[in-house]
Amino acid sequence: MSAPTYAQFHFAFLLPVVAVLLAAATVTRTRTTRPTVWSVGRPVYWSGVAVVTLVAVVYTTPWDNYLIARGVWGYGEGQTFVHLGLAPLGEYAFFVLQPILTALWLGQLTLRRGWPEANALGRTAEGGRTLDVDRLAVSPRFLGGVAALAVGLVGVACLTTAETFYLGAILAWAAPVLFIQWVVGLPQLLYQRRTVALGVAVPTVYLWIIDRIALATGIWHISPTYTTGIAPFGLPIEEALFFLVTNLFVVQGLVLFRWVVDRWA
Template sequence: MSGPTYMQFHLAFLLPVVAMLLAAATVTRTRTIRSTVWPVGRPIYWTGVAIVTLVAVIYTTPWDNYLIARGVWGYGDGRTIAHLGFAPVGEYAFFVIQPILTALWLGQLTLRPGWPELSGLGKIADWGRVLEVGRLGLGLRLIGVVAAVSIGVFGGLALATPDTFYLGAILVWAAPVLFVQWVVGLPQLLYQRRTVALGVAVPTLYLWIIDRVALATGIWYISPTYTTGIELFGLPIEEALFFLVTNLFVVQGLVLFRWVVDRWA
């Protein structure tokens, strides 16, 4: 065996960052008065993290195993220790670590005060405002439905040719989750768009960098047969899209969880 293993990858690039973010969170939990996604004194945020992580593992496992079996990607000789199905143990560890890393980062970010249905509607007599907000929310949710369905249809078409197969697999896999999240709370996500964008962008950029390192060192590889050949700074565009989408799942899920908690508190 030559080169780093999958577990060494976790030890070098993921666990230290999780530890640093956890240390930062420990400090800010006792000092901040900002309205953050992870509110001070309310550990229920981690109930949301646990739910998102569990859903991620359950939803991703069969998809991941299928693509490995299909040969879309694989692992260097001696780089993995053990497998559950077609996926190595390190892959399942990634399913758990990534949401925690993203959640720790997101938990430091601030929220806009209030929510679309809750802000500006304090007077029960303002029924015109209630109807206006209701119509706007319905319209945004319909846009979300059309967007998610379009993503799924485009992904399905992309599955038909080998060089767009991985791209199509990502889009078809992503579409149902985006459909649910956008139908449930696209108005809330747009209201908190700055937090959502920053929450997604930073961990995604970091994961792009370390994914590029893993590919360069042979921990895993992506089959050229099933990819477009388009790269982003040496990273296959499909890999870049995968980490963007998965972080979007986590961030949107946790922001919506916070909205639900606030709504029913």
């Protein structure tokens, strides 16, 4: 029996989940009054999803093609067809479907009321309690910037050895996005930390599972030369980190987009 193709992978594992989440979004919007991250039917929400998806495609494409050229990963014989550059069309479809899947899941979750103001002084009431906005507004941004710089430095250091090259490529590539998101809006992300955590965790675990299936069936493969060899349950930690980081990009980007729109409203 022939191995599944990249296109069949999408039809089996991504498109059905997107369809179910779209149906759930419709029910949430029309049949319930539960407040969610966004009413999925509102055009402004999809403006945010479109922006995040476009950035994902533009930012990931050169990085992805470079790692393919370097031999960090490749694809099974006969399991991909049309290529744009070195990456198959299915790879670009993944760049689009993953943000949509994660955004639809995030749209089912609730947000805390209000936002800490970036430059507010003193204390403000929230939900019957008081919120110290000074500490949320200044210290986390600085620490977030330092943390993102540290991620980038570790990534650059890892690029110097073959066995940590893929790990380093992920960290160095992730650091600029994390720096922007954390310096701009870490207080808001911390304020909505439960939604951010749940928004990231569920799609990440699902993508870990289907990535493991794709590796097992040979749709794509990861070079042992450029990886640490640490692979819990057969999933290289580099792959696990990649999906964690990319879902973090999407969720943080959409939460911050919501914050910006709320401030303009």
